[in-house]
Amino acid sequence: MDLFIHQLFTGLSNGAIYASMALAIVMIFRTTNLKNFAQGEMAMFSAFIAWWMLGLGVPYWIAFFITIAVSFVIGVLAERILIRPVMNAPLLSILIVFFGIFVILHSLAGWIFGYEVKVFPSPFPEEAVFGTYITNHELGTIAIVGAMLLAIYAFLNFTKTGLAMRGVAENQASCKLVGINVNWMLGLGWGLAAAIGAVAGMLIAPVVYLDPSMMSGVLIYGFAGAILGGIDNPWGAVVGSLILGVVENLLGTYVIETELRLSVALVLIIAILLIRPNGIFGRTIVSRV
């Protein structure tokens, strides 16, 4: 029983990381219909920025929040400088830009910080508060991601800018007609996605260790969680990712070998998508035509 509870929490903690990546992906997908597969490398690079600051002796939480802010700015600039010029170009050109971001961040991180695997500290103390049920880092991850999700929910639902962002996801032409600067909203979406990814990167780095390839597996789970929950629905994507994290971890513990977890999880997802093509919570706008 103890093992089960522990694995459940580990799954939830992993799921929280996948959920962050999924939310970042959905943020950009909803406003641009693009799946940013460089999202993982952006998160990895953010984790390196944090690691670099920690190495300089910056206290953890200060480094944490500076990294979020810097990542936000990088996200906004990426949209402005790299994505916007190709927004109306053929899909292939956009994919090449994404691929470019992916490769540049990957090799830049390797070139500046080195390819060897590094230890990244957890901000939470070692001695477990809840015994064998949950490690402090898992608990901390769940708490931080939970707080972040609440903040984003509040932003989207209770602020004017948040409402405008949801408007941009619905109908950009109408947004212009009510006076919204759509370009700024797209930039803001990229900035938020990068900031969310930064949190995920910093929280997963102590678990998977820091190196330029650390996010490749995580990103696949993020996409899988988003697609499972519904890639056009941020909260569906979050729930989908949590389910994925738990199911994957329990399967790995009780049913199959750890190496097969990802494959089995993906097979399950495909099975679910056959029944619900838009994901479990995929949004269907009711509309009379």
Place this chain on the structure above:
Amino acid sequence: MDTILQTRDLHASYGAVEAIHGINISVANGGITALLGANGAGKTTTLRSICQTVSTRGEIEFEGERIDGLSTEAIVRAGIAHVPDGRGTFLGLSVEENLRLGAYTRIDTQNIARDFDRMYDYFPRLKERRTQQAGTLSGGEQQMLAIARALMSHPRLLLLDEPSFGLAPIIVQELFRIMQEINVDRGVSMLLVEQNAKLALDVADTAFLMETGEIVTSGDAAIVKEDETVRRAYLGY
């Protein structure tokens, strides 16, 4: 009556294809101007030109200031609201959220609550469906929502693209009555594009008739109504 909107030699094109070829139209301050014409004449394009959602050449003057070359957002802030062709509803947002987006450019936030009440007075059906997803509204309700959303920005000029389209005659009557009320009570000038020429000429003071991207007839609505070609082509008597 002075003029709130004036275009001079206005051209508009989609890519390389020019859709309107140098038109001059005007809207009187506080008045309703009708813009009539057959399908494809360029009515929608004219409204899009005023909001700069299509590329244009020529002058557009609003309240004495040139607005051609401004961004669409800036034009909305200047006081023009557009009820577009197809209504432009935010289908997945609630009725109230649609209206709140309409007020996006407002800086006098303390008055917005009062304007919600006003819109619900004009359109009681919207009040009943306040929290409902806008995509579930009927066509008539969505048209009311589109007009209310546009009014939430406190415009001085309202551009309306075929508000009667697809609506039952009784709803159209109600809608036009409310539009006239808004025009009189709130002094909102209107540029009204309509297929239904009779309806438009009944509420408008001035009318312009478009054909293949050019203005062919214009003048007092009452006079245009009696015009031979207009009668035969658009009024059917």
